[in-house]
Each structure stands twice: as C-alpha cells, then as structure tokens.
Amino acid sequence: EAALAWESRFEPAMTADGTRIEVVANLGNTAHARDAVSRGAEGIGLLRTEFLFMAQAEMPDVEAQQALYREALDALDGRPLVARTLDVGGDKPLSYWPVPREDNPFLGLRGIRLALTRPQVLRDQFCALIKAAEGRPLRIMLPMVKDVAEFRAARQIFDEVIEELAVTADGEALQLGVMIEIPSSALLASTLAAEVDFFSVGTNDLTQYTLAIDRGHPQLSAQSDGLHPAVLKLIEMTVQAAHAHGKWVGVCGELASDRQAVPVLLGLGVDELSVSARQVPMVKTRLRGLTMDEARRQAQLALAQPTAEAVRSALEDQA
Ligand code: PEP
Ligand code: MG
Numbered sequence: 001e002a003a004l005a006w007e008s009r010f011e012p013a014m015t016a017d018g019t020r021i022e023v024v025a026n027l028g029n030t031a032h033a034r035d036a037v038s039r040g041a042e043g044i045g046l047l048r049t050e051f052l053f054m055a056q057a058e059m060p061d062v063e064a065q066q067a068l069y070r071e072a073l074d075a076l077d078g079r080p081l082v083a084r085t086l087d088v089g090g091d092k093p094l095s096y097w098p099v100p101r102e103d104n105p106f107l108g109l110r111g112i113r114l115a116l117t118r119p120q121v122l123r124d125q126f127c128a129l130i131k132a133a134e135g136r137p138l139r140i141m142l143p144m145v146k147d148v149a150e151f152r153a154a155r156q157i158f159d160e161v162i163e164e165l166a167v168t169a170d171g172e173a174l175q176l177g178v179m180i181e182i183p184s185s186a187l188l189a190s191t192l193a194a195e196v197d198f199f200s201v202g203t204n205d206l207t208q209y210t211l212a213i214d215r216g217h218p219q220l221s222a223q224s225d226g227l228h229p230a231v232l233k234l235i236e237m238t239v240q241a242a243h244a245h246g247k248w249v250g251v252c253g254e255l256a257s258d259r260q261a262v263p264v265l266l267g268l269g270v271d272e273l274s275v276s277a278r279q280v281p282m283v284k285t286r287l288r289g290l291t292m293d294e295a296r297r298q299a300q301l302a303l304a305q306p307t308a309e310a311v312r313s314a315l316e317d318q319a
Contacts, residue, residue: 005281009040013284015266017291022272023284024082026252028052030068033075036277040284043079043137045274046200046252047072049125050087050094058096059121065128073136080137082200082250082274084179085125085154087143089114091216097121106214111144116153126161130174135167138174141200145178148191155195171197181205181253186234189241199242200274203253207231225308226255232264232303232311239269250274260315262286267299 013023024045025036030052033044052068053060060068073081088094089110097118102108115122129140142154158176162169169176180186181202189199203226208215210231213224235251242249250272255261257275262283265273275283298318305311 001285002282005285008288009281009284011284012042013287015287015290015292015295017293019266019292021266021270021287022250023280023287024080024250024272024274025277025280026274027072027277029055030072030075032277033072036280037075037077037079039277040280041079041277043076044072044081044083045250045272046141047081047083048087049084050092053086053088053094054092062124062128062131065125066132069129069132073132073138076136078136080139081133082139082141082177082252083129084141084143085112085122086115087111106208112142112150112154113144115142116150119157122154123157123161126158127165130161130165130167133174135173137172139177139198140175141177141179141198143179143202144182144205145180145192146182146184147188148195151178151192151195169197177247179205179252180234180238181209183210183234186238189238190244193241193245193247196247198248198250199238200250200252200272201235201238201270203231203235203251203255206234206253207255210234223308225312226253227258227261227264227302227311227315228308229303229305229311231255232268232299235265235270236268236299236303243269248272257283259286260312263290263295263298263318264302264315265299266290266292267295267297 013021024043025041026046027044028048028051090106099109175197177196177198179202180199207226213220239249248271251270252274256273257279302311
C-alpha cells in the first residue's frame with residue numbers, strides 16, 4: 001500500500017465519487033519546501049513563521065524576511081502558500097521578544113494578542129510576505145484569534161499595507177484568514193466567516209482549549225485526542241459557518257494526518273488537509289479510498305459518541 005501511495009503521490013486527491021480535497025504540507029523551515037513538493041504536497045498549508053524567526057539572533061527586517069519567504073514560494077512554483085503570522089508565546093518563546101512571566105502562558109500573551117501589542121511587527125510581516133509573493137498565490141493566516149474584534153484589528157493593518165503596496169486582496173492571489181484553535185472562534189464562526197477569506201482549524205490548540213488539557217502534558221497525552229466529539233462538534237460548526245459564507249476550511253493540526261480522522265474530517269466537509277510532508281502520500285491514498293457518503297456516515301457516527309475513546313472504537317471497524 002505504501003508503494004502504491006508513493007507512486008501516485010503527484011495525482012490530486014479525489015474521493016471515489018469525485019470530490020477534490022487539497023492535500024498540502026506543514027512547514028517550519030523554508031528550506032524544506034522543495035522536499036514537501038517532491039512528496040506530493042499541492043502547496044504549503046501552514047508555514048509556522050515563528051520557527052524562521054527563532055532561527056535568527058534578532059528580529060529579521062522586511063528584506064531578510066522577504067528572502068526567507070521567497071525561498072518557499074520559489075520552491076512551490078505557483079502552488080499556494082498559507083503563511084501564518086508570528087505565533088509567539090505559550091509553547092513558543094522568542095528570545096528577542098520577551099513576554100513578562102505569566103502563571104499560565106497558554107492563557108496569556110500569545111499569538112495574535114501578542115502581535116497586536118507591536119503592530120509594526122505585524123505590518124512588516126504582511127509587507128514582506130506580499131512583496132515576496134509578487135502575485136503568486138499567498139494566503140496569510142492569523143493565529144489564536146478569539147473573536148472578530150481581533151481579526152478586524154489585524155485586518156486594518158493588512159489593509160493599510162496592501163494600499164501602500166498597491167495590491168488587492170481579491171480572493172484569488174491574496175487572501176487573509178484566521179486559524180480556528182480557540183473554542184470561542186468556532187462557536188462564533190458565523191460572525192468571523194462573514195469577514196475572513198478562509199479558516200484553518202488548528203486541532204492541537206483547539207483540543208487543548210476544549211478539553212482543558214495541556215497539549216504537551218506527559219500523563220494526559222492519551223486523553224488529549226482531537227477525535228473527541230466536543231472537538232468534532234466545533235469543527236462541524238466551523239465548516240458549516242464557512243460554507244454558508246462561501247469560504248473554504250482547512251485543517252492544519254495533527255488530527256489531519258490521523259488515519260481514523262481523515263474520513264471524519266472529509267465527512268464534516270473540510271476542503272483542505274495540511275499534514276507533515278511525509279504523510280502526504282498516505283493521506284491522499286486514504287481519501288481516494290472513500291466516498292463522500294461513507295465519509296459523512298463516519299462523521300455522523302463519530303459525532304454521536306460520548307467520548308474520544310468511543311469514537312475511536314466505533315471507527316475501528318469502519319476502515
Ligand atoms: C494547532 O494549534 O493545531 C496548530 C496547527 O498550530 P501549532 O501546532 O503551531 O500551535
Ligand atoms: Mg496552534
């Protein structure tokens with residue numbers, strides 16, 4: 001099966017009844033973009049830009065950032081790049097952007113909240129990304145957005161930048177979206193969907209905040225499962241809100257490459273799965289073996305279970 005998956009890795013992922021799902025890769029190092037393409041990735045669904053910044057001794061200026069982003073875009077050769085703006089704080093400290101000591105860093109100054117305390121950093125990043133793209137498909141997404149007010153604050157900076165650079169975000173080459181990784185943003189997905197270009201569900205943080213389990217907790221890791229029906233319910237709400245507004249939804253957390261989760265996410269209506277580059281051939285093969293009816297059936301089966309454990313055992317016999 002693995003050999004067959006590898007041979008067909010450049011073919012698009014189409015379900016047996018003709019629904020097309022984009023399979024793209026997560027990236028933390030722009031030098032690895034070429035490798036992702038060679039494994040069949042149809043683009044990058046999550047560039048964790050904070051990792052690029054962590055590899056620097058000081059805040060890279062617009063020009064230095066542009067060079068990094070250009071490296072990824074060149075390797076992608078016209079395929080889309082979804083770049084996440086800096087997601088610092090929580091589990092990802094940045095030495096030259098110290099955050100005051102907090103009792104609960106995961107509930108503190110992180111992601112978009114932190115970014116909005118230094119709008120110039122966000123402005124520079126928008127600017128560098130758009131300049132590097134030079135009209136190639138670029139989707140910028142904001143991490144840890146909890147409601148539409150945070151999106152609007154970032155959108156205002158984005159709008160100033162695109163006006164300065166005389167480009168337009170017409171929904172084709174350039175899009176601005178948000179990650180759905182805080183339960184509040186899933187619950188309020190309709191209000192967000194009216195204003196964003198797309199959603200990408202970060203199941204790692206969404207699971208952490210929904211179940212109140214630290215994503216890295218050694219003793220609780222078995223319980224920290226994105227297939228929990230509560231998390232699936234939030235994903236379902238997100239997809240329904242997005243599609244009602246004609247927007248697309250990706251999933252870029254670990255759940256996207258979980259064998260049992262792939263049919264469920266497909267059945268919930270997700271349009272794009274972003275996985276580690278190594279998993280691209282497997283995920284594409286898995287999608288090709290499904291029909292939408294079958295996937296919807298598995299999604300409903302999962303949603304009807306009371307616990308993550310029950311979801312996994314109900315899905316076991318479905319493979
Ligand atoms: C997530 O939270 O699911 C996600 C994709 O982002 P990160 O793992 O970088 O927090
Ligand atoms: Mg996250």
